[in-house]
Amino acid sequence: MTSSAPVPAARAQLIDLVASVASGAPQPGFEVLRGMPAVPGARPAAVLILFGVLDDIPADREHPDGAISRDLDVLLLSRAETLRAHPGQVAFPGGRVDPGDVDVIAASLREAREETGLDVDGVEIVGALDPIPLEFSRHLVTPVLAWWRRPSAVGVVDEAESADVFRAPVADLLDPANRGVTVIRTDRGEFRGPAFLIPTARGERLVWGFTAMILDGLFSRLGWTEPWDRDRVILLPDQNA
Template sequence: MASTPPIGARAQLAALAESVAGGAGLELLRGMPTVADPRSAAVLILFGILDGRASAYEAQAAAVSRDLDVLLLSRAETLRSHPGQVAFPGGRVDPGDADETAAALREAREETGLDTDGVEVLGSLEPIPLEHSRHLVTPVLGWWRAPSPVGVVDHAESADVFRAPIADLIDPAHRGVTVLRREGVTFRGPAFLLPSEAGDRLVWGFTAMILDALFTRLGWAEPWDDRWEIPLAPPPR
């Protein structure tokens, strides 16, 4: 049974969205290349209170209760773009979408079965250019004030839909970096090895970059070992 929302979590997220709207970004764009003629896309970063397994880790930040979570999905292995990766619900902005927020909510509904009437939109983060896919992605922050059942809607698109405890992501024992080498260039980025009954899930790339920036800005992050390199196909740990 869901507990009382953690004091401060929703308020901190709302204040963050407000500060970003006022021009105080997350510094996600530092050093990122610009993209010529990008395609608009949006993702929904939906925080809420777990209706199932809570984290065993006691986070240092008072706002992070053991049942605070975020909605994630695993992309289908058959997809051409980012197969198998853990991601936020989201996708391209369609001509019929009023704006990026509408696109993020529509995509989340189509991918997870989410009842978007139960989502309180808190605001958006700065759009992030992705050179490899030539997208400009707007992350939309939401609070799940009335949780609804979610799951895989189309197995051609998603392999799994799940709610990840924030404390598990913050736990320093689950944090490391991934190293990707492409066309002679080496990319290092934050990563999370998220435990689950089905085995560890690796959260890396764009999704991990946003979570890392959010946790740092909110004051939720804890010191972790950035020397631990997690293979992109990690063995059991």
């Protein structure tokens, strides 16, 4: 075991975070997400944010104060390039709540199983965070925090939906060398958001947009964030063209 700190400590912190959200306490780190404009008629959706020891390969680096284990990972996927919405982007498993879903938690587990082959019986649900309105897709997305107590094999189930399914070592995501911002300019102004560069078996992946905003907010709220250069701009693929 290569841990620099017990992985279960992260589970306890996630449980405390959900309890804090449920109590209505202020949530520093989530200001941007809470400030997103309401979307009338938004369709309910959910994403599964699954932490745990996803494999036996540790992160490339130690967290400087040892607060994060090198074994702690979060499950992500790359969306297929052929999808109409957010093609090629890195995301959490998830999607729209279907009529047959009991609630957003059931929806997040169903989507994760369909997209990654996850054995949901090995997943412990920690709890849900406040739903976030997404104006672009007109969805109201509930992030569902979970802990992988009994890991199972995962991978691409449908190539029309996903191009890759992979672990993202949290200590590497927190590495200041892997952090920056993306800048998008529209007729409504300039929008800057957090971004993460992470190596995978299929090459370097850029995490940006909604997924990066959630990770950034989580890491900040949990006290895991290391100082990083907020002026470093990471270009999106189409900005490199």
